Amino acid sequence: MLADPGRTHYDLHFRVLGFPVRVHPWFWLGTALMGSRTLDAGVEFLLAWIAVVLVSLLVHELGHALAFRRYGSDAEILLFAFYGLAIPTHEVFGRRKRIIISLAGPFAGFVLCGLVYGSNVALGWADPGAPHQVFYLYRTLILVNLLWGLMNLLPVYPLDGGQVSRELCGMMWSNRGKRISLKISFGCAVLMIAYSIFCVLDDRGVGAGFTGRLPWWFPPGSVFTAILFGFFAYHNYQELGRTTWTDTHWDDRLPWAR
Numbered sequence: 001m002l003a004d005p006g007r008t009h010y011d012l013h014f015r016v017l018g019f020p021v022r023v024h025p026w027f028w029l030g031t032a033l034m035g036s037r038t039l040d041a042g043v044e045f046l047l048a049w050i051a052v053v054l055v056s057l058l059v060h061e062l063g064h065a066l067a068f069r070r071y072g073s074d075a076e077i078l079l080f081a082f083y084g085l086a087i088p089t090h091e092v093f094g095r096r097k098r099i100i101i102s103l104a105g106p107f108a109g110f111v112l113c114g115l116v117y118g119s120n121v122a123l124g125w126a127d128p129g130a131p132h133q134v135f136y137l138y139r140t141l142i143l144v145n146l147l148w149g150l151m152n153l154l155p156v157y158p159l160d161g162g163q164v165s166r167e168l169c170g171m172m173w174s175n176r177g178k179r180i181s182l183k184i185s186f187g188c189a190v191l192m193i194a195y196s197i198f199c200v201l202d203d204r205g206v207g208a209g210f211t212g213r214l215p216w217w218f219p220p221g222s223v224f225t226a227i228l229f230g231f232f233a234y235h236n237y238q239e240l241g242r243t244t245w246t247d248t249h250w251d252d253r254l255p256w257a258r
């Protein structure tokens, strides 16, 4: 589902903490498209948006990569449009280890979020009176790492939470676990689609202003999340059709390792 799109001549290569990082050209295009509304405020807001997504996605994948290294595998980081991958060089055996690897990504984002928040409490660099651009940078860093991290922990495959759920279901129900986790995943994805459509309609004045009363840290639904979870639900449904109760030969490898 989320696969390595392959190398191109326009890839950007660099290393962080010894891990090779590859930024696919679609990363820049997809991220700019997602943040195109910031252009109304000025081109510097769009550049700040792209920088925030680059750093946040990189920190998230570094969390996974460091966990892979902890369990004896090296990893390559790929940043693509709307998602990143930490591709291990060796398979890691053991459900407990794979759960920690999956959780390490969102956890790294929460640490970054805490550092950004803490540095502002200590130094006040984004307090009222700071330039709009600086405050935008601060707010976006906090929101992207917090909201994407929380959404990523939903038990929907192939999100990190979906991978944790698959491992947990495998621990509890062994061979039947994958099918149970796919059903949970499909159900949650459908609920997210319904929630996203509700939020979009509510935002347009059809509802009773429910989205305006959500706490600021609660991920809001949008057209983007409706499409994203629609895509996940479709793939989960297809995979459910391919997986039977009696099938004991699960392909438990992650999508990019198949």
Ligand SMILES: [Zn+2]
Pocket: 060, 064, 102, 105, 106, 160
């Ligand atoms: Zn992740």
